[in-house]
Amino acid sequence: MEPQHYKDLYDILAHAQGYIFPNEIDLQWGILIVVYPFITGLVAGAFILASLERVFKVTILKATYQIALLTALSFLLVATLPLISHLSQPQRAYEIMITPHSSSAMAIFGFVYLWYLMVVLLLEIWFDYRHSMVLWSQEKKGVMKWVYKILCLGVTDISPRTLSWDKKLGYIITIIGIPSAFILHGYVGFIFGSIKANPWWSTPLMPIIFLFSAMVSGISLVLLVYMVISRIRKIAIDLSVLDSIGKYLFFVLILDFTLEGLDQIHRIYEANESFEILKLLVSGKLYLTLFVSQGLIGTIIPLITLAFLQFYRGRIKLRKTLYFIVGMLVLVGVYSMRWNVVIGGQLFSKSFSGFTSFKVGLIGLDGTLMAAFWLILPFGILAFLLWLLPPWKMAPEED
Template sequence: MSNLALKLEHKSTKSTDTKVFKIWISALTVAFLAGGYFIVERMITGLSATNLSSITPWGAWIAFYIFFVGLSAGSFLLSTLIYVFGMEEYERIGKAALFTAIVCMIVALTFVLMDLGRPERLMNAIIYWNVTSPLGWEVHFYLVYIALLMVELYIAMREDLVRAANTNTLKGFVARLLTSKNSTINTLTKKRDHMWMKILGTIGIPIAILGVHGGTGTIFAMVKARPAWNTAIFPIIFVVSAMVSGTALLLAMYVIKRKVQKKPIDQKMIISLSKLMAGFLIIDLGLQFYEYLTGWYGLEIEHLDTLATMMASDLSWSFWGVQMFLGAVVPLTIVFWKKTNQNINALLVAAILIVVGIIGVRFNIVVPSLVVPVFHELPWGDYFPTVKEWMVSVGVVAMGLLIYSIGELLLPIEETAEEVSHNGK
């Protein structure tokens, strides 16, 4: 093929990518504005827009909150496999994992803001730190975690920012704002960046496990009045399911983006990631099994009622249909069946289904436990999200996708073939 033909093909591909990106941003903007109307209404009218009550004080927004915190922690922990443990086969998604972790935390905390009865008092948890409160520690862990993610992402991008600063593009303009004129790339700076990535990643591992998503699980586990939450294994399940959802999300994002851009897909990495994802899922299912088994054998009436509500009531479709069938049986079949375990499209479906399944897990954690009354003399709860709750959720998620999409436009998030395999060495 001649140079002219190659240039024309590149120009055509770039034009198509620009058109698709504009359509994507337009759709997200419409979704954000539609949801934004209901967000404003919620801020004005309070929680009357929801089906929450004194019996069932948490609902969809808290379920989405723990879902996105899990996506963040899982994405970050996956990045540590690259930057701390040197698993370079996943390096193509390294920076995307860190950026995804940041965006997911923004979305998660926005959902918390939506759920607060008095959102203007949000800063009180930071200013008036009750050191005996797990929630007080959790808030401060979040701040440290987000700061660490931002610093680590900047170091991961530094080399690309220095290169981009010399180009006359939008990314080049942003890169010049983020770097100094004296910034250079050489063997010494590469080793320094690699060292700091390893240090920050190592520091971040206990913060993510014990403080962020394990800490989120601890908030639930400390609620003595809810037997289904009040177990020592509960925070561990949160962390493992975070690894499941984070790996699945990054696999799905990578494949979808490459397909839309009509770029080659690293099949070997996708197959390896899918096996890693399936391994985490099997461990998660094992932990959940023992959690349910001990609850059943404990014969505590509130715990048994919670299990019955989750597995044998009008809400059981979420457990059997979403969590177990779509989120576990189908993906594991795809990953381990010889006819599908090498197929990129099939593995993409498996990853998407696992993400959907983990959403079901989060709803099954929050709702059934709160529907069951603390005392049998009290009335049972009856909760399902209102249209307004769903629309607020659509707006918040669209906001997160907009942040990520615009971030990818302005920052060197995506790894190129030339950048992979060095990692500061």
């Protein structure tokens, strides 16, 4: 072998501990695949929060209803982009959509995604905003007049009868939307949970765990977005809204924590042949992201704080600050959970006798900056949507 080959070999061996197979040295799925389920989870979670208001008539959450829907839309538009930019040949991404195969989980996901985008989210927003968009198209001048006209698809009828249909249809869409949101994110969990060769992923609980962590992250995001928007608009943050969202967050977080705990307890009790390597994995390479970031920072501290906020009715400023901090911590925790699943599942060898290592790059198509870009872009889209469809300028509801 050439001297360069020896040098490369030594560089590679420095990444490995114990015995690993040659194809396990490099991780195939990097940080962008961590970002993807994180973003999809935010979509599903935000939508489910919006549905709570609509289906279960939680009137106090009305202030966050449109914000939650638009947040879900902004993130949904970006959800597939980390996946596509991760491909070596992104220009071929459309191919799984035009020739799908029922045995390909990713191909069917494309249709689940389309269904959710076109039939659920866009329609629900459209029915909700149609009345306002018609009014805006009559008030505005120039280009914007035409923009709203096009957005209404030219339907300018706002008679009480048509408006009542908007409500009815929107309600039906919401009902369809809840299972759709569950399927959307359950599917992401399924893609990992169904990989039977990987003991860290392969559990039927995976879709459910993903779903509940999605709800946790989506609710936190809407909480944060609501607080930030109120601050920017210089209006008072309604504490009863925060308390209400906080209550849901608390309950869902308990469920999420229980489910993840159940998964781990099951794993520990079963202690099958993969257990030794997984024990080394969580106590070694995943220690910080699993126990500290996901467990302590993302779950335990928020749970204690939220429990405290359930009965603490004291200083308003403190409560608002605590809600904000809890929201941030939960997002960090859920992001860490995605990291632990995606990266953790590739760190140990399927020989159960060794580890590889992962160092995320800063630049490049698979680097941190790219991931950060996909995480920031939805906020830009959200700002645009809030400008185009401001919830606070909507036509008043007639009951």
